[in-house]
Amino acid sequence: MRKELAKNYAPREFEDRIYQNWCEKGYFAPDKDEKKPAFSIVIPPPNVTGQLHMGHALDETLQDILVRTKRMQGYSTLWVPGTDHAGIATQIKVEEALRVNEGLTRYDLGREKFLDRVWDWKNQYGSRIINQLKKLGSSCDWSRERFTMDEGCSKAVREVFVNLYNKGLIYRGYRIINWCPRCLTALSDAEVEYTEQPGSFWHIRYPVKDSDEFVTIATTRPETMLGDTAVAVHPEDDRYAHLVGKTLILPIVNREIPVIADEYVERDFGTGCVKITPAHDPNDFEVGKRHGLEIIKVMNDDATISSEYGGKYAGMDRYEARRELVRDLEDGGYLVKIDPCSHNVGTCYRCKTTVEPLTSDQWFVKMEPLAKPALEVVKSGEVKFEPERFSKTYINWMENCHDWCISRQLWWGHRIPAFYCDKCGNMEVSKEDITVCSRCGGALRQEEDVLDTWFSSALWPFSTLGWPDKTEDLKRYYPTSVLVTGYDIIFFWVARMIFSAMEHMGEKPFSTVFIHGLVRDAQGRKMSKSLGNGIDPLKVIDQFGADALRFALATGNAPGNDMRFSDEKIESARNFANKLWNASRFVLMNLSEEDEELLGLPSEEDMAIEDKWIISRFNALTKTVNDNIEGYEIGVALAEIYSFTWDTFCDWYIEMAKSRIFDTGKSSLAAKRTLVYVLTGILKLLHPYMPFITEEIYQALPHTDESIMISAYPTYSESLNYKTEKEDVERIIGAITAIRARRAEMNVPPSKKAKLYVQTKYKDTFIRAEKILLKLASASELILTEGYDKDDAVSIATDAAVMYIPLSEVIDFEKEIARLRAEKKKNEAEIERIEKKLSNEGFVSKAPAAVIDGERAKLKKYLEVREALEASLKKLS
RNA sequence: GGAGGCAUAGCUCAGUUGGUUAGAGUACUUGCUUGACAUGCAAGGGGUCACUGGUUCGAGUCCAGUUGUCUCCACCA
Numbered sequence: 001m002r003k004e005l006a007k008n009y010a011p012r013e014f015e016d017r018i019y020q021n022w023c024e025k026g027y028f029a030p031d032k033d034e035k036k037p038a039f040s041i042v043i044p045p046p047n048v049t050g051q052l053h054m055g056h057a058l059d060e061t062l063q064d065i066l067v068r069t070k071r072m073q074g075y076s077t078l079w080v081p082g083t084d085h086a087g088i089a090t091q092i093k094v095e096e097a098l099r100v101n102e103g104l105t106r107y108d109l110g111r112e113k114f115l116d117r118v119w120d121w122k123n124q125y126g127s128r129i130i131n132q133l134k135k136l137g138s139s140c141d142w143s144r145e146r147f148t149m150d151e152g153c154s155k156a157v158r159e160v161f162v163n164l165y166n167k168g169l170i171y172r173g174y175r176i177i178n179w180c181p182r183c184l185t186a187l188s189d190a191e192v193e194y195t196e197q198p199g200s201f202w203h204i205r206y207p208v209k210d211s212d213e214f215v216t217i218a219t220t221r222p223e224t225m226l227g228d229t230a231v232a233v234h235p236e237d238d239r240y241a242h243l244v245g246k247t248l249i250l251p252i253v254n255r256e257i258p259v260i261a262d263e264y265v266e267r268d269f270g271t272g273c274v275k276i277t278p279a280h281d282p283n284d285f286e287v288g289k290r291h292g293l294e295i296i297k298v299m300n301d302d303a304t305i306s307s308e309y310g311g312k313y314a315g316m317d318r319y320e321a322r323r324e325l326v327r328d329l330e331d332g333g334y335l336v337k338i339d340p341c342s343h344n345v346g347t348c349y350r351c352k353t354t355v356e357p358l359t360s361d362q363w364f365v366k367m368e369p370l371a372k373p374a375l376e377v378v379k380s381g382e383v384k385f386e387p388e389r390f391s392k393t394y395i396n397w398m399e400n401c402h403d404w405c406i407s408r409q410l411w412w413g414h415r416i417p418a419f420y421c422d423k424c425g426n427m428e429v430s431k432e433d434i435t436v437c438s439r440c441g442g443a444l445r446q447e448e449d450v451l452d453t454w455f456s457s458a459l460w461p462f463s464t465l466g467w468p469d470k471t472e473d474l475k476r477y478y479p480t481s482v483l484v485t486g487y488d489i490i491f492f493w494v495a496r497m498i499f500s501a502m503e504h505m506g507e508k509p510f511s512t513v514f515i516h517g518l519v520r521d522a523q524g525r526k527m528s529k530s531l532g533n534g535i536d537p538l539k540v541i542d543q544f545g546a547d548a549l550r551f552a553l554a555t556g557n558a559p560g561n562d563m564r565f566s567d568e569k570i571e572s573a574r575n576f577a578n579k580l581w582n583a584s585r586f587v588l589m590n591l592s593e594e595d596e597e598l599l600g601l602p603s604e605e606d607m608a609i610e611d612k613w614i615i616s617r618f619n620a621l622t623k624t625v626n627d628n629i630e631g632y633e634i635g636v637a638l639a640e641i642y643s644f645t646w647d648t649f650c651d652w653y654i655e656m657a658k659s660r661i662f663d664t665g666k667s668s669l670a671a672k673r674t675l676v677y678v679l680t681g682i683l684k685l686l687h688p689y690m691p692f693i694t695e696e697i698y699q700a701l702p703h704t705d706e707s708i709m710i711s712a713y714p715t716y717s718e719s720l721n722y723k724t725e726k727e728d729v730e731r732i733i734g735a736i737t738a739i740r741a742r743r744a745e746m747n748v749p750p751s752k753k754a755k756l757y758v759q760t761k762y763k764d765t766f767i768r769a770e771k772i773l774l775k776l777a778s779a780s781e782l783i784l785t786e787g788y789d790k791d792d793a794v795s796i797a798t799d800a801a802v803m804y805i806p807l808s809e810v811i812d813f814e815k816e817i818a819r820l821r822a823e824k825k826k827n828e829a830e831i832e833r834i835e836k837k838l839s840n841e842g843f844v845s846k847a848p849a850a851v852i853d854g855e856r857a858k859l860k861k862y863l864e865v866r867e868a869l870e871a872s873l874k875k876l877s
Numbered sequence: 878g879g880a881g882g883c884a885u886a887g888c889u890c891a892g893u894u895g896g897u898u899a900g901a902g903u904a905c906u907u908g909c910u911u912g913a914c915a916u917g918c919a920a921g922g923g924g925u926c927a928c929u930g931g932u933u934c935g936a937g938u939c940c941a942g943u944u945g946u947c948u949c950c951a952c953c954a
Contacts, residue, residue, distance in 0.1 A: 009916085194952080201954090219954060232954090269953045281954075344952060389881065396880065396950070487949085517882095522889090524947095556890055556902070561882080562948090564889065572902055575916045586913030633893060639901070651918080658912070737920095744920040750911065775911090830898070842934030851896050851935095858897060 003700050005588060009581035011545025015692045019134060027709055028139045030078040030477075031071075039075035040477035041067060042461050043140065044485045044493070045148060047086035049093055049125045052132035054519035054527060054553075054565060055486060057537040060138050061550045062516060062634060063484045067139055068688035069629055070481075072713035078477050079139060080464045082146035083126055087453040088183055088350045091412040094118045111411050118412050122147075132538060137546050137691045139709070144473075146464045148456040149414065156463035157414045157456050158431045160504055165418075165429045169366045169503075170406070172418075172427075176278075176285040177362050177405050178346060181303035181318075182353035185409040186362050188452060189402060190491045192346040192355055199343050203271065203336035204329055206231055209247040209256060215240065216336055218270035220343055221280075222329070223322040225250065226309055227298040228257055230276040232287055235261035237272055251334040252325065253311065260291050279359045295359055301409075303356050318356070363407035363416060363449065367499075371398050374499035383498060383508050386632045387560040390487060390515045397491050398499075406452045413450030420445055458496035461509035483510040486518060487560065514632055517562035519553070524564055535565055547690035548573040554689055555638045576642060577693050580682075583650045584697040587675045590661050595702035601677055602670035608660065609768055611674040612722035613729035614653040617644065618678050623716035625685050641685050649678060652733065659771035676702055681714050728765040731800035732772060738796045739777040739803065745819075746794065746810050753780035757788045760801035779805075791875060795820070797868030799861035817876050824869045827862055834859045 006013065022028065030038075041063055046056055063079065071077040091106075094117055098104050106114040126147070133140070146153065164170040178187040202222045205214040215231055228250055233240040244261045264287055265274050278288025279297040288295060298309045305321045307314040313321040329335040346355045375398050377383050378391050385391040407416060419428045419435075423442030428434060435444050456463070461480050465473040479501070485494060494513055501509035521527055527534040540549045551573035557563035591598060602611060621644045628637035653675075660671040680701060687694040687708050698708035705711035739756070748754075756779035758766055763784055766773065770782045785804075788795075793804035794811055834855055837843055844852060 007913095009914095194950095217954080221954085264954095266953050271954095274954045276954090283952085283954075343954095346952095392880070393949070400951080491950090524889095558891070561890095566889075566903095568889075568903055571916075575914095578916045579914065582914035582917085584913085589913070628893075631893065635891070636893070639891070643901075650914085654913080655911090655918095662912075741920060744908065747908070750909065750919075778911095826898095833898090837935085840934055844934080846934050847896070854897060 003588075005581065005585045005697065005700055007585075009545075009578045009693070011547060011577070011692060012542070014696045015135075015137070015541075015546055018692050018695050019137060022139070022707065022709065023142070025707065027707060028079070028141045029143060030141065031076040033076060036074060036076040038078070038477050038481075039067070039070040040078040040080070040480040041482055041484065042080045042464055042480055043082060044483075044489070045082045045084040045146075045457065045460065046129050046133075047089055048083040048122050048129065048147065049086065049090050050129055052129060052136075052537055054535055054537055056133075057136060057549060058516055058519050058553045058563075059484060059486065060133055060136050061553045062514065063482075064136070064138050064550075064691070065554060065634055065688045066482060066484070066514075066629075068691060068709060069713060071139070071709065072684065072687065072711060074712065076476070078141055078144070078473075080144050080146065081130070081133065081138070081140035081142060082460075082464060083129060083148070084457055085122070085147065085149040085413065085453060087408060087410050087413040087450065088185065090118060090122070091410050092183065092350065094121050094412075097121070106411065114411055135538060135541055135546060137550065139691075144464070148453070148460070152466065153456055153459070153463045154414060156459045156467055157451065158417050159468045160455075160459060160500065161417055161451070162429055162431050163504065164365065169369060170363060171366065172361065172363050174359060174361050175364065175403075175405075176280075176282050176357055176359050178355045179301070179358045179360065180348040180351065180353055180355050181301065182351045183348060183410075184301055186360060186405050186407060187348060187355060188405045188454075190454075191349045193349050193352075194344040194346055196342055197345045199341055199345075201270070201339040201341045202326060202329075203339070204251065204275075205334045205336055206248040206251060206257075206273075206275075208243065208259075209249055211246075213243070215243065215248065215259070215273045216271045217273045217275045218339075219275055220341065221322070222325055223305070223313070223318055224277040224280045224298065225275055225325070226253060226305065226311070226313065226321075227277045227279045227296040228253075228255075228275045229278060229288065229293040229296055230257050230260045230291065232260050232262045232265050232274045232276050233272060234265040234267045235263060237265070237267050239272060251332060252328055260287075260293075262287050262290065280357055282357055285357075285359065297359055299356060299358055362405050363418075363451075365404040365406055367401050367403050370499040370503055371401065373502040374398055374495065377498065377502060377508050383510065384512050386512055386514045390490060390513070390560065393487070393490055394495060398495055401491075401495075404452075404496075406455050407447075407449040408452055409448075410450050413453060414456055416447040416449050416451060418447040420447070454492055454496055457493055458500040459504070461497055461501060462505055467505070478505070479508050480510045482512045482514050484514045484516070487515050488518065490515070512632075515560050517557070517560055520562055520564050522564055522566035522568075524562075540570060544570050544574045545577065545692070547693045548577050551576060551638070551690055555635050555642070557635055559632055559634070576646065577690065579646055579650060580686075580690075580693060581697070583645075583654060584679060584700070586654065587672075587679055588700055591672055591676070591702070593669065593672065597669065598673055598676045598702045599704065600673065602673040606666045606670040607674070608667060608670065609725040609728050609765070610653065610656045610772065611670055612725035614649065614674060614678055615720050616722045616726045617648055618681050618714075619716055619720040622681070622685065622714040626713070626715065638689050641682065641689070645682050645686070649682065653678065655776055656772045659775050683708060684711055684714050728762070729769070731762055731765060731798070732769040734798045735766075735796075735801055735803060736773065736777045738798050739779075739805070742794055742796050742805070743778065746807070746812075748778075748807060748810055750778050753778050754805045754807055755779065755781045755783060757783045757785045757793070757804040757806075758801050759785050759787055759803070762800050766801070789875070795868075795872035795875075797823075797865050797872065799864050802868040802871065813876060817873065820869055820873050820876070824866070824873065827866050827869060831859065831862045831866065834862065 067077055067079045095106055178192045180187055199220050201218050201220055203216050203218050205216050207214045217231060231248055243259045246259050247256050250257050276284045276287050278285045278293050278295045296309055298306050300306050303318045305313045305316050313324060348355055378394055417430055421437035421442045421444050424440040426437050426439045437444055462478055465478050467474055497509045521533045525533055537549060548570055552569045624640045625637045657671045657675060660668050683694040683698050695708050760766055773779055773782055788804040792808040793806045796803045838855055
C-alpha cells in the first residue's frame with residue numbers, strides 16, 4: 001500500500017525535517033558540472049544581531065524563488081549567505097546591554113575589552129538570524145557563509161582602502177560633516193534622514209560698527225551665532241549694497257564680523273541677510289571657503305557649547321543654550337520677532353537624534369571619478385534595474401552625490417589602516433599592520449576611527465567570492481547574476497557596490513538589480529518597532545507554515561511596489577496549500593498500482609480527451625510560468641500556477657477523472673497516470689515558491705528524482721499540444737457550465753437528476769464525454785437528438801450545442817421566455833458589435849490576421865447561439 | 878525646488894509588447910454533508926478602469942494636461 005499523506009495539512013510536522021534532509025544531502029551547494037551555466041546571487045547580508053522581519057522574509061523569498069528555479073532549470077546555482085557587522089546598530093545594542101546589566105560604558109571597559117564583548121554578542125546572536133533564514137526554506141550554500149568582518153572581508157577592505165588611497169581617491173580632510181551627538185560619530189549624507197518639524201524663525205539685529213544702523217538676520221538656530229564669522233547679502237541687493245565691507249558687532253559675543261556679498265543669498269527669503277557660521281552649516285562652510293572666513297566651532301561632540309567660544313553658555317546643551325541666548329537677545333533689545341515655521345531637520349538614521357553639522361577631521365572617498373564608470377554601466381544597460389524606473393533613482397543620486405565620509409568614531413568595525421608617527425608627523429597607509437615610521441623610525445599608532453559599515457558591504461559581491469585572491473569561485477560566479485533588494489537601500493548599498501566593483505574588478509558586480517518594495521501592515525503603514533505593528537514572520541511560519549508565508553509574500557503585487565500584509569492574505573495562502581494537499585491526498589488514495597505503471601504519460605490511444613486537454617493546458621502553463629519568471633514577474637507566474645491548480649486541475653480535471661479512476665482497465669490507468677503526471681508537474685512548477693509542501697507530496701507520489709528540488713523544471717513541448725481535444729473538452733465544459741447555471745437559476749438541487757437531450761454537430765465529442773456529462777451536469781441520461789419538439793423542457797444554447805432538460809414541474813414558461821429574450825438581446829448586441837468591427841475598413845486592413853480571425857470565429861459562435869435561441873423561442877411561443 | 882509611484886469591483890490588488898464580453902483574493906447573495914478538501918463545491922450580483930484632450934482601425938494599457946494621494950532626493954539661513 002502506498003504511503004498516505006496525513007489527513008490534515010500540518011506544515012509544522014514536516015518543514016524542519018525536509019530542510020534538514022536537503023542540508024544533509026548537500027543540495028544547496030552549486031553543481032560542480034563545468035558544462036552547466038552559472039547562476040549566482042549574494043544575499044543582502046542581514047545585520048548580525050538583527051531578527052528576521054517581513055522585509056527580510058520578502059527579500060529571501062524572492063531570491064530563493066529565483067535560485068530554486070534556476071537550479072531546477074539546470075544551472076550551477078550559488079547563493080552566498082552571510083551577515084553584516086552593522087557598525088552603529090550593533091555597537092548601540094552592546095552598549096545598551098552593558099549599561100543596563102552592569103552600569104558601564106564602553107569607555108569603562110576600554111576598546112579591546114569592549115570589542116571582546118561585541119564579538120561575544122556577535123557569536124551569540126549571529127546564528128539566530130541564520131537559523132531564521134533557514135526556517136524560511138532559503139537554499140543558500142551554508143558552507144560558504146560569510147561575515148563582513150571575517151578574515152577574507154577584512155583583507156578585501158584593506159586592499160580597497162590602500163588602493164583608493166594610493167590613487168588619491170581616499171583623502172583625509174577637515175570638512176563639514178553630519179555629526180550624531182548621541183552616537184558620537186560622523187555620518188555620511190545617506191545616513192541622515194530629514195523630517196519636517198515645527199520650529200521658529202528668530203529675527204535678530206546685528207548693529208553696524210560706529211553707526212546707528214543695523215542689519216536684521218533670520219535664523220532657525222540662534223545658538224550657532226556664537227560661531228558667526230560674517231553676515232552675507234546678495235551682491236545685487238540695493239538695500240544692503242552700502243553695507244558690504246562694513247563691520248558688524250555680533251550681539252552678546254561682541255565680536256566684529258564683516259558684511260560680505262555672495263550669490264548664495266536669496267534676496268526674497270527672510271530679510272535677505274544671512275548669518276554665516278562656517279563651522280555649523282554646510283552652505284556657510286562653502287561661503288566661508290570662498291571668502292576666507294574663520295571657522296569657529298562652538299559645539300563639542302555631545303552638542304554642548306564649547307568652553308572656548310561659548311562664554312556664559314559653555315557646557316550648556318544646544319537647546320538650553322538656544323533658550324538662554326534668545327532670552328539674552330531679547331533683554332538686550334536685539335530680538336525683533338519670532339515667526340513660527342516648519343523646517344526639515346536632519347536626524348540620525350540609527351537613533352533619530354537631530355544631527356549637528358560641524359567641521360571635523362574625517363576620511364572621505366572622492367566620488368566623481370568613481371561615479372563616472374558606475375553611471376556608464378547603468379546607462380548602457382549592462383546593469384539593468386528591474387523594474388527599469390529605479391535606474392533613474394540611481395542615476396540621479398550618482399550624478400549628484402558628494403564625497404563620501406567613511407570614517408566613524410566607533411570601535412566596532414574595520415579600523416582604518418592608517419598609521420601616524422607622532423615624532424615626525426608622517427602618516428602611512430598600509431595593508432599590513434605597521435609599527436615603525438618609514439621616514440624617521442619613530443613609533444606608529446593606528447588611526448582610531450573605523451570605516452562606515454557600508455564600505456565593507458560595498459565589496460560584498462566579490463569579497464564573498466574570495467577577492468582579492470584569484471579564486472575559482474570568483475572565476476565561475478562573478479559577476480553575479482541578480483541582486484535582489486528593496487528600493488530603500490539603492491543609495492546605501494547598490495550604488496556603492498556598483499562603483500566599487502567597477503573600480504576594483506573593472507567589471508559590474510551583477511547583471512540585474514531586482515528591486516522590491518516594502519511590506520506594510522494591513523492598514524498600509526510601515527511596519528516599525530515604535531508603532532508595534534510589525535508582524536513576526538516566525539510566528540506566521542509557526543501558525544501557517546513557511547510555504548504559506550512565502551506564497552503570501554510572492555503573490556498579488558507588482559515588482560517594486562509596496563505590499564500590504566494581512567491575515568486575509570496569509571489565510572488565503574494557507575487555504576491554497578490545504579487545497580493542494582487534499583487534491584494530492586485524493587490522487588494518492590486512488591493509486592493502487594506499482595510506481596512503474598503510474599509514471600510517465602499514458603499512451604496516446606489510451607488517453608481520453610480530457611487527459612489530452614489537461615496535458616495541453618499544463619503544457620501551456622509551463623510556457624507562461626517560465627516566461628514570467630524570466631521577466632521577473634514572479635507574482636504573475638505564481639498566480640498562473642494557482643489558478644491552474646485550483647480551477648483547472650482540481651475543479652475540472654479531477655472531477656472529470658472521477659468518472660474513470662474508480663474503474664479498472666486501460667482508461668482508468670490512463671487517468672491515473674495523467675493525474676500523477678500533471679500533479680507532479682504542478683509540484684515542480686510550484687516548488688520554488690512553496691518548497692516544503694511540494695517536496696512532502698512529491699516524496700509520497702511515484703517519483704524518479706531523489707528530491708523535487710533537484711528535478712528538472714517543466715518546459716513547454718510542442719508535441720503535447722493537443723489542439724483538437726483541447727477544443728472538444730472546452731465545448732463540454734461550456735455545456736456543463738451552462739447547464740449548471742440554468743439549473744441553479746431555477747433552484748433545481750444537484751441531487752435531482754434529469755435527462756439531457758443534446759442537439760449538436762459535435763456528436764462524437766458528447767458521446768466521448770458522456771460519463772463526465774452525467775456526473776458533472778446532473779444528467780440521468782444523455783440523448784443525442786436532431787431536435788426536441790416537446791415543450792416541457794428548459795433549453796440551453798451554447799456555441800457547441802442546443803440542450804434540453806425536461807423539467808416540467810419546475811419550468812415557468814413566462815420566465816423562460818423572458819430569459820431567452822434577454823439572452824437573445826445580449827447576443828445580438830455582441831453580433832452587432834463584431835459585425836461593425838469587421839466591416840470597418842481600417843480594422844480589416846490594419847489589424848493582424850490572428851486578431852481578425854479571432855473576431856470571425858467569435859462571430860460564427862454567436863450566430864450559432866442566435867440560431868439556437870431563435871429556435872427555442874419559436875417553440876415556446 | 879527636482880524625480881518617481883499610485884488612482885481598476887465594498888476592501889486589498891493583478892492586468893507583461895495596445896487586440897475576445899476588464900480579472901483574482903476577500904466580502905456579499907443563493908443553493909449544496911457531490912467518492913480529497915466547509916481551509917470546501919456550484920451558481921450569482923457588483924466596475925463610465927480618477928478627470929480632460931490627443932495618437933490609433935482599436936486605449937485600462939501609449940502621449941499631453943488636470944485633480945487627489947504617497948514616497949524619495951535637494952535644503953531658503
